[in-house]
Amino acid sequence: MTPTLAGRIQTRLLLLSTIGLAWVVLVAALLGGSASPSYTDRLRAGVAALIITMLLGVVWELVYHAAQQYRWEKDWPTGLALAVGLTEGTAVWFALNTAARRSTLVPSMTVPMFVVVFGTTWLLIWLFASGPMRVVALRWRYRGGRLL
Amino acid sequence: MSTVRTSQKSMLDQLLIQDKWKRDDLLDLGIRVIDAPLVTVGGGLGSFALADHLRVAGVPASEIVVLGPCSDPSDTYRRLASNSQIPDNERLRSDSGSTIDNIWGFPSYALREAWHDRSLTPLMKVATEPILTEYFTPRAGQVYAGVDRECDRIGWSSMFHKGWVRTIRPDRDGGYFVLFTVEKGLAVDGRRQIERIAFRCRTVHVAVGYPGLALLPDLASFRKRYPDHSHRVSNAYEPHDHVYDELSHRSSTIVIRGSGIVASRVLQRLLDDRRTLGTNTRIVHLFRHYVDGPQGDSPRFRRQGGGGFAYQPFNFPKAAWSGQLREHLEGLESSERADLINRMGGTNTAPRKAWQRQLAEAREAGVYLQRIGRVTDIEPTGSGLRIVLDPSDGGSAIVEANHIVDATGLLAEMTQHRLLADLLTHCGAGQNSKGRLDVDPDFEVRGTRSGEGKMYASGAMTLGGHYAGVDSFLGLQYAALRITDQMSNDGLCRALSPGRNASGWTRWALGRPPRNRRAA
Ligand SMILES: Cc1cc2nc3c(=O)[nH]c(=O)nc-3n(C[C@H](O)[C@H](O)[C@H](O)COP(=O)(O)OP(=O)(O)OC[C@H]3O[C@@H](n4cnc5c(N)ncnc54)[C@H](O)[C@@H]3O)c2cc1C
Numbered sequence: 001m002t003p004t005l006a007g008r009i010q011t012r013l014l015l016l017s018t019i020g021l022a023w024v025v026l027v028a029a030l031l032g033g034s035a036s037p038s039y040t041d042r043l044r045a046g047v048a049a050l051i052i053t054m055l056l057g058v059v060w061e062l063v064y065h066a067a068q069q070y071r072w073e074k075d076w077p078t079g080l081a082l083a084v085g086l087t088e089g090t091a092v093w094f095a096l097n098t099a100a101r102r103s104t105l106v107p108s109m110t111v112p113m114f115v116v117v118f119g120t121t122w123l124l125i126w127l128f129a130s131g132p133m134r135v136v137a138l139r140w141r142y143r144g145g146r147l148l
Numbered sequence: 149m150s151t152v153r154t155s156q157k158s159m160l161d162q163l164l165i166q167d168k169w170k171r172d173d174l175l176d177l178g179i180r181v182i183d184a185p186l187v188t189v190g191g192g193l194g195s196f197a198l199a200d201h202l203r204v205a206g207v208p209a210s211e212i213v214v215l216g217p218c219s220d221p222s223d224t225y226r227r228l229a230s231n232s233q234i235p236d237n238e239r240l241r242s243d244s245g246s247t248i249d250n251i252w253g254f255p256s257y258a259l260r261e262a263w264h265d266r267s268l269t270p271l272m273k274v275a276t277e278p279i280l281t282e283y284f285t286p287r288a289g290q291v292y293a294g295v296d297r298e299c300d301r302i303g304w305s306s307m308f309h310k311g312w313v314r315t316i317r318p319d320r321d322g323g324y325f326v327l328f329t330v331e332k333g334l335a336v337d338g339r340r341q342i343e344r345i346a347f348r349c350r351t352v353h354v355a356v357g358y359p360g361l362a363l364l365p366d367l368a369s370f371r372k373r374y375p376d377h378s379h380r381v382s383n384a385y386e387p388h389d390h391v392y393d394e395l396s397h398r399s400s401t402i403v404i405r406g407s408g409i410v411a412s413r414v415l416q417r418l419l420d421d422r423r424t425l426g427t428n429t430r431i432v433h434l435f436r437h438y439v440d441g442p443q444g445d446s447p448r449f450r451r452q453g454g455g456g457f458a459y460q461p462f463n464f465p466k467a468a469w470s471g472q473l474r475e476h477l478e479g480l481e482s483s484e485r486a487d488l489i490n491r492m493g494g495t496n497t498a499p500r501k502a503w504q505r506q507l508a509e510a511r512e513a514g515v516y517l518q519r520i521g522r523v524t525d526i527e528p529t530g531s532g533l534r535i536v537l538d539p540s541d542g543g544s545a546i547v548e549a550n551h552i553v554d555a556t557g558l559l560a561e562m563t564q565h566r567l568l569a570d571l572l573t574h575c576g577a578g579q580n581s582k583g584r585l586d587v588d589p590d591f592e593v594r595g596t597r598s599g600e601g602k603m604y605a606s607g608a609m610t611l612g613g614h615y616a617g618v619d620s621f622l623g624l625q626y627a628a629l630r631i632t633d634q635m636s637n638d639g640l641c642r643a644l645s646p647g648r649n650a651s652g653w654t655r656w657a658l659g660r661p662p663r664n665r666r667a668a
Contacts, residue, residue: 001245002471069448072460074467079275131254134245135653136646141245141253142626144471 001129002075003068007145008061014147015125015133016054023121024050031113041107045096046117048106052095053088053118060088078130085122092118160344167574168598169317169325174346179327184213185640186351187326189313189567191216192224193248193621194355194607196295197628200302201251204652205632206642206665209303213347215313215328219305222295224357229288232384232555233413236289241409241462241498244274244284248621249294251629252653257286260294282500283461291621301661314344315570316352322599323350351635354585354593354605355624358558359565361385364405367554370526377528384410384555391551392421399428403535403547406555407435407457412497414555415516419506422515431516432547434537437495438520449491452499455507456518459499464492468616469623478589478614486581489616495556519543526552560584562609571596575603582612589614590634591627602638604631641667 003011024046031042064084068076093114100108109117134141159177163169174181186202188195191214199212218224234240244258255263258270273284299305311330319325325346332341361383363371371378382388384406394400395418402418404411411433421427439458444450452459467473477488497503510516521539528534532550539545562568562584571577571585576595578586586594587610596603606627608619617623629644636643642665644652655662 002467002469004472004475007471068472072449072451073278073465074472075465077277077279079277079279082275131256131259134254135252135649138252138629138644138646138649142470142474142629144467144475 001134001141001145002073003065004144004146005061005065007140007143007147008065008076009058010147011129011133011140011145012057012061013054015129016050016057016121019125019128020050020053020121021047023124024117027117027120031116037107042109042113044105045100045107045109045113048099049092049096049109049114049118050121052092052099056091056095057088060084060091078126081129082123082126085119085126089115089118089122164315167317168320170320171348174325177344179344179346181325181346181348182213184347184349185211186353186635187213187215187324187347187349188353188355189215189316189326190355190357190607191218191221191308192355192357192607193221193295194357194624194627195353196221196299196304197248197251197621197624198353198355198604198606198631199304199307200249200298201625201628201632201644202635202641203302203662204251204656205636205644205648206663206667208664208666209306212307213349214304214308215311215326215347216308217310217312219308219310220296221299221304222292226288226292228385228558231387232410233417234288236292237287238413239285239287240291241285242621243462243466244270244286246620246622246625247294248291248625249298250656251625252649252656253622254653257290257294258284261286261290278461282498297659301656301659303661313567315567315574316354316603317574318596318598318601319348323348323601324352324598324603326352350601351640352601352603353631354567354571354603354609355607356565356567356609358608359561359568360559362557362559364523364554364556366523366526367405367552374528377533380528380533380550381526381552382554384414384553385558388553391553392417394550395429396421396425396427399430400550401430401432401532401548403432403434403533403549403552404555405434405436405552406495406557407433407439407497408495408555408557409463409497410557411555412457412500412503414553415507416503419510419516422510429515431510432549433516433518434523434547435518435520436522438518438541444491451496455504458494458496460496461498462617463496463620464489464616468492469620469626474615477616480614482581482586482612485614486612489582489612492616519547558608560608560611565609568609571603577603580612584612585609587613590630592634600638602634604634606631636667639667 028042028046099106163173171181188198195214244256245253247253258274261270273281277283311328314327314329317325325348328345330343332343335341363383367381370381382391418429435456438456439453441454442450443453443458520541521537524538525536526533535547537545577593578595580586585605587605588594591604591606593603593605606624610618635641
């Protein structure tokens with residue numbers, strides 16, 4: 001899939017709010033342990049990370065789209081789409097920590113827990129967008145990721 | 149007997165002058181009329197892509213008629229590919245997701261190759277393309293095997309009828325007649341026997357590929373003037389193994405014309421033969437227009453180029469198939485579209501490191517020489533050819549060679565194809581700014597509506613329309629999807645909805661035939 005700007009944003013919002021959310025609900029339950037925060041806190045922190053990924057993501061997508069303009073192919077290589085998870089993850093981590101310090105609504109997360117939650121969600125969404133997404137949304141790949 | 153035949157022929161000639169036909173006109177001529185909801189003309193990969201989409205949408209095989217000369221939809225493609233030096237084990241020039249045998253593009257060719265070979269290499273390639281590696285492209289053999297499998301699954305052989313379509317004419321009552329000619333062998337008097345059948349349909353789809361092979365005018369005139377020496381001048385798309393055979397037996401010089409992907413393939417073959425068979429071939433690569441650097445003034449629209457070649461991985465930038473360039477092109481006017489298509493496409497080849505290395509080594513060894521100029525004359529000599537140039541590189545005006553291979557392309561003029569030319573004169577079809585068949589964004593041929601009937605087209609002959617990559621696996625599938633969507637809007641088939649796709653894909657994965665579901 002060769003994304004357009006609208007396609008990038010729509011795909012990000014859709015996948016994070018569906019598969020991303022479902023996965024965070026699951027992974028928050030799986031990450032239980034006596035030393036860790038309660039399930040609700042893990043879930044709230046995970047959902048907060050998702051929302052931040054969506055919001056910051058809109059800005060990131062503008063940057064990626066601008067960078068794409070300097071490629072002759074005007075495409076966005078699959079590997080790059082996976083790799084930017086590192087930079088995005090770092091940014092989300094800082095934003096999540098800041099939010100946790102400023103608001104009681106957002107619980108904090110340990111680094112390993114964040115890496116697992118964010119890393120697996122990112123990977124899952126990347127894998128889904130690289131294949132199965134095309135099955136349920138046949139026209140999605142031709143429309144550069146646009147769903148509407 | 150023969151007077152009956154003559155009078156029938158003149159009646160048919162009379163009929164062929166008319167722009168619209170009636171069923172009785174055909175019956176009076178003794179031509180059988182068969183009703184069919186949809187006819188696709190060509191029977192190549194374009195017809196296959198449409199039949200595949202319609203079958204997944206639930207259209208029964210019995211409602212699709214495929215007319216063409218080759219029973220295997222890959223046949224023509226395979227012939228052109230193998231002539232132009234892409235044998236089954238070589239890699240093609242389309243990406244991993246352009247899966248012509250699977251309308252969803254999943255699993256990709258790379259995933260299937262990884263599974264088949266129990267190897268992660270193809271997947272690593274896709275994950276790192278094109279930054280650390282070159283784009284993954286599938287092997288020709290893998291594509292053909294997939295098409296064969298899908299043909300079995302969708303019941304292709306039951307839809308297919310072997311023969312040639314002579315003409316398409318609107319039915320006065322709406323819809324179309326597709327006049328089809330079937331060879332019936334030889335009669336006792338040695339004459340070719342044919343049967344004419346008219347298919348009457350509401351929807352007709354035309355996907356006849358290229359009208360033919362094109363030979364550069366100077367080469368065509370050489371062949372005409374010196375028929376005994378015509379084997380010395382070959383088109384890269386026609387069988388020309390005799391050239392490689394001769395080169396393997398004696399030291400020779402070969403001239404290559406053209407700088408597209410086919411020229412690259414031929415060069416690869418010649419240089420591979422030097423290495424593996426020890427041939428002593430000298431190559432003179434003759435350019436008409438020499439690309440000496442990147443093309444494009446803007447850093448945001450600049451294509452790699454140099455050493456004679458314009459480089460891009462596929463024949464258009466990737467976003468022309470599915471990204472921002474597709475959207476941009478779709479919104480442009482005819483002449484602007486032609487201009488953008490020319491700037492994105494034109495003659496270009498893939499920047500494959502292995503090819504570039506091979507050429508650099510051959511140049512160093514003095515066996516690969518580039519010349520720039522216009523050919524003004526070609527004369528046969530004792531064992532070869534004497535080519536007279538109007539050089540623009542300051543070199544000698546005479547080149548002596550044993551063979552010339554023309555790798556400049558296929559015939560693109562639709563007026564050279566009897567059926568397509570006929571669509572222009574009798575069916576109301578028009579030409580776009582690139583001189584090809586004028587289609588709307590849904591691939592309906594403009595000006596050809598017949599009552600409720602619609603005519604669609606896909607493939608090379610629609611270049612210049614609202615989509616650039618029409619002559620590619622993904623482009624044929626895109627056209628097929630747009631046509632299927634239109635047919636579903638017209639109530640002729642079910643929509644390819646998410647549910648239908650999910651179940652259709654599952655059936656594909658299990659190797660089960662699509663489920664038939666008539667339009668609601
Ligand atoms: C050498 C080569 C390499 C290519 N490589 C790639 C690649 O790597 N990746 C990619 O995506 N695309 C590639 N393409 C482009 C494209 O996928 C093929 O051209 C493809 O075969 C086009 O399908 P088609 O149905 O339009 O034409 P074809 O497959 O050529 O089928 C058209 C059929 O119509 C028949 N026909 C013509 N006139 C009539 C008539 N009057 N009645 C009935 N039948 C008729 C022809 O005989 C032919 O069998 C390549 C093309 C060529 C030539």
